Amino acid sequence: xxxxxxxxxxxxxxxxxxxxxxxxxxxxxxxxxxxxxxxxxxxxxxxxxxxxxxxxxxxxxxxxxxxxxxxxxxxxxxxxxxxxxxxxxxxxxxxxxxxxxxxxxxxxxxxxxxxxxxxxxxxxxxxxxxxxxxxxxxxxxxxxxxxxxxxxxxxxxxxxxxxxxxxxxxxxxxxxxxxxxxxxxxxxxxx
Ligand SMILES: [Zn+2]
Numbered sequence: 315x316x317x318x319x320x321x322x323x324x325x326x327x328x329x330x331x332x333x334x335x336x337x338x339x340x341x342x343x344x345x346x347x348x349x350x351x352x353x354x355x356x357x358x359x360x361x362x363x364x365x366x367x368x369x370x371x372x373x374x375x376x377x378x379x380x381x382x383x384x385x386x387x388x389x390x391x392x393x394x395x396x397x398x399x400x401x402x403x404x405x406x407x408x409x410x411x412x413x414x415x416x417x418x419x420x421x422x423x424x425x426x427x428x429x430x431x432x433x434x435x436x437x438x439x440x441x442x443x444x445x446x447x448x449x450x451x452x453x454x455x456x457x458x459x460x461x462x463x464x465x466x467x468x469x470x471x472x473x474x475x476x477x478x479x480x481x482x483x484x485x486x487x488x489x490x491x492x493x494x495x496x497x498x499x500x501x502x503x504x505x
Pocket of ligand 1: 468481
């Protein structure tokens with residue numbers, strides 16, 4: 315895994331906001347193009363039912379960015395203990411309303427089946443699904459444990475499974491921090 319790969323494995327809505335890491339050139343966008351969006355979708359099994367066989371096009375990127383900006387605004391507010399922006403909360407509600415989920419009933423020969431489906435363009439469906447994931451995350455009591463990675467140059471957010479977790483990823487920031495501490499300790503003493 316390289317530093318330019320999206321970080322995954324947190325709740326879906328956190329994985330989404332973590333697609334804008336800090337690099338030496340400022341914040342990069344790992345969902346900047348339809349191709350990048352497609353690569354991220356392939357890494358997120360929870361979204362596969364929404365994607366089905368659709369290929370993202372340019373118009374699908376903006377609705378996903380809008381949801382990401384709104385989730386980010388709410389999470390940063392929660393991290394600093396201030397009231398989340400009303401517009402961000404409304405945006406997440408509206409994104410769901412734009413492509414409501416319906417449970418489509420069918421018969422598979424022996425039993426009734428229900429498949430959750432949304433209508434509309436891929437970007438709008440994804441935005442609705444991601445906003446729903448955000449609603450689950452933001453209302454979960456565990457959100458009070460939300461943390462930002464302790465590395466100086468990292469803005470990744472995570473929910474620690476154990477209270478001592480300090481890094482978004484031990485292989486990224488954990489290692490870099492260990493190396494930095496090593497050099498700090500072994501700095502040549504100037505005369
Ligand atoms: Zn980090």
